[in-house]
Amino acid sequence: MNPLHNKKQNTINLSPPSLLALGFLSFILIGTLLLKLPIAHYGELSWVNALFTATSAVTITGLSAVDVGETYTTFGKVTIMLMLQCGGLGFMTFAILAALSLSSNIGLKQQVMAQETIGQTSLSKVSFTIKGVLLYSLFFEALGTVILTIAWMQEYDFAHAFFYAAFYSVSAFNNGGFSLFPNSLMSFSEHYLITFTISMLYIIGGIGFVVLMDIKRARRWKKMSPNSKLILSTIAGLNLIAFIVIWALEASNPLTLAGMSLGDQAVNAWFHATVPRSSGFNSLDMASMSDASTLVTMVLMFIGGGSLSTAGGIKVGTFIIVILSVVTFLRRSEELRVFNHSVSKTTSFKAFAVVSITGILIFLGLLTLLILEPDKEFLDLLFEAVSAACTVGLSRGITGELQPASLVALMLLMFAGRLGPLTLAYLIATPKKSRLKHPPTDIQIG
Numbered sequence: 001m002n003p004l005h006n007k008k009q010n011t012i013n014l015s016p017p018s019l020l021a022l023g024f025l026s027f028i029l030i031g032t033l034l035l036k037l038p039i040a041h042y043g044e045l046s047w048v049n050a051l052f053t054a055t056s057a058v059t060i061t062g063l064s065a066v067d068v069g070e071t072y073t074t075f076g077k078v079t080i081m082l083m084l085q086c087g088g089l090g091f092m093t094f095a096i097l098a099a100l101s102l103s104s105n106i107g108l109k110q111q112v113m114a115q116e117t118i119g120q121t122s123l124s125k126v127s128f129t130i131k132g133v134l135l136y137s138l139f140f141e142a143l144g145t146v147i148l149t150i151a152w153m154q155e156y157d158f159a160h161a162f163f164y165a166a167f168y169s170v171s172a173f174n175n176g177g178f179s180l181f182p183n184s185l186m187s188f189s190e191h192y193l194i195t196f197t198i199s200m201l202y203i204i205g206g207i208g209f210v211v212l213m214d215i216k217r218a219r220r221w222k223k224m225s226p227n228s229k230l231i232l233s234t235i236a237g238l239n240l241i242a243f244i245v246i247w248a249l250e251a252s253n254p255l256t257l258a259g260m261s262l263g264d265q266a267v268n269a270w271f272h273a274t275v276p277r278s279s280g281f282n283s284l285d286m287a288s289m290s291d292a293s294t295l296v297t298m299v300l301m302f303i304g305g306g307s308l309s310t311a312g313g314i315k316v317g318t319f320i321i322v323i324l325s326v327v328t329f330l331r332r333s334e335e336l337r338v339f340n341h342s343v344s345k346t347t348s349f350k351a352f353a354v355v356s357i358t359g360i361l362i363f364l365g366l367l368t369l370l371i372l373e374p375d376k377e378f379l380d381l382l383f384e385a386v387s388a389a390c391t392v393g394l395s396r397g398i399t400g401e402l403q404p405a406s407l408v409a410l411m412l413l414m415f416a417g418r419l420g421p422l423t424l425a426y427l428i429a430t431p432k433k434s435r436l437k438h439p440p441t442d443i444q445i446g
Contacts, residue, residue: 017423024087024418027058031083040076048404055411057083059418060310062177062280062393063384065400065407069180074163080178081170087418088174088205088310089137129308133209137173144169144201151193172201175310177280177393185271189283190264195271202279206305207235226339227317231306234320235277238303242273245296255288276300278311280393287396291379294396298383301392302358312391312417314354321351358417361389365413372406388413 031054034040036047049065053072056063057080072080148165149158156164164180171178181187188194204212214228221229247269250257257265271283276297289297304313321336325348328336336343365385373381380396387394388410402410 017419020090020423021419024058024415027083027086028054028415031058031079034079035072035076037075039073040079041072042070045071046404048407052407052411053080054083055414056393057176057178058087059391059414060084060087060174060176060278060312061388061391061414061418062171062179063388063395063399063410063414064178065402067182068178069182077163077167077180081167084170084174084176084178085137088170088176089133129210129213132213133308136209136212137205140201140204141166141169141173144173144197147197148194151191151197168198169201172198172279172281173205173310175202175205175278175280175305175312175391177278179281183285185281185283186285189260189268192263192267195267195283198279198281199271199274202277202281202310203235203239203274206277206279206309206311207231208306208309210308211306226341229339230320231316234316235306238277238300238316239274242276242296242300243270246273246293249290249293249296250284253288253290253293256284272297273300276392276394277303277305278313278390278392280387282394285397286383286394287380294379294383297394298386301386301390301394302362304390304392314358314390318351318354321348322355325351354420358389361413361416362386365389365409368409369402369406372409373402376401384410385413389417391417 028051032047032051035050035054036045041050045066049071052063052065053068055061068077068080145162145165148168149162152161152164155161167178167180170176179185185195185198208231211228211231214225218224218228224232247257247265250269250272251265252258257268260268268283271281272289272293275281277300286294286297302313303319304315305311307315307317321343324336324338324343336345336348362385365388366382369376369381369385370378376398380398383394383396384398384402386392391414399410
């Protein structure tokens with residue numbers, strides 16, 4: 001019998017959520033092993049800390065239980081940078097790019113998988129979107145590296161300035177939040193070029209690749225899709241409101257903005273108004289900020305950035321759809337409209353599901369941390385849980401003080417947050433269609 005006529009393709013039938021979860025898990029395990037190599041770190045490094053760093057890097061969170069700059073060698077830092085890049089672009093991006101490099105066309109099954117994973121609505125746009133993700137990432141990271149190298153050459157030699165620039169460009173654009181300095185960017189709070197460049201990198205990375213490609217295609221506001229208009233206008237509005245609120249709340253705080261000049265106050269208020277969207281850097285001491293500012297920061301972390309971006313959180317589109325759904329209900333309107341286009345009820349249900357599942361994750365994470373860390377402040381633990389579940393990476397300085405069990409809890413939150421609430425829900429309980437219809441009933445609400 002000719003084996004050519006009986007050739008069977010050995011395929012692994014996994015759902016997109018399962019494949020995505022296994023992909024990220026593989027990156028984390030490989031990263032952990034690399035970080036444990038003697039050439040990757042100085043002195044002793046526990047398996048828990050290596051695993052925590054790898055998980056935080058692949059999930060582009062930025063939380064760290066050790067001082068990254070002091071603990072890891074150049075090899076270890078490059079490993080972290082590569083994990084940030086892999087986590088930011090996503091496992092499916094690399095998988096589909098690999099398939100495209102072997103064949104100009106990918107099969108229908110692979111296209112459907114890619115469609116579900118990256119959230120595209122058209123199969124024909126999958127390959128185009130994946131290529132765009134890679135090209136935009138490399139372009140903005142390269143641009144950021146050039147600008148930051150010039151900025152840091154004022155204080156370091158070219159080799160150190162270039163390495164810092166490359167690391168921070170990758171970390172910022174992918175909203176990773178990893179820093180090579182023990183106080184993040186607090187030493188550069190008065191260096192406008194560095195703070196502004198890094199803020200623009202994580203803002204652009206957090207907008208979403210589909211929106212970036214739509215901007216390039218349309219070039220004019222009127223020609224953009226309703227989705228792009230909604231994301232851009234919401235992000236601009238949130239950034240402006242947060243900027244004003246943070247500045248007003250911290251202007252009189254002697255531990256943060258009060259001792260700065262007007263220009264420095266504006267720059268650092270802007271930085272901390274935009275940074276909670278998922279980047280994880282800080283130019284001010286988070287533990288010294290007022291409780292009101294901390295609450296605002298947690299709300300911003302919960303919202304996050306745009307879909308199909310390097311940002312975390314529930315995503316800006318989810319947030320605004322929930323708000324518009326509530327407004328639509330209160331107005332007794334039967335149709336939810338966005339820029340003269342209707343939004344389906346399924347989209348509204350999905351938005352509420354994302355918010356609910358994310359809220360549940362944060363609650364379970366906080367409850368676990370409260371049990372494991374009874375001596376820590378409630379606000380500090382809540383901040384840590386929100387930061388991990390929304391893959392932001394900001395901390396009030398307690399991450400390195402947590403016991404191993406608490407670090408494991410944070411790792412689970414980061415992993416779940418990076419997969420996405422709906423992806424996690426589909427992974428746990430894949431929905432099944434049923435032909436059975438049940439009679440309607442009325443349930444009292446409120």
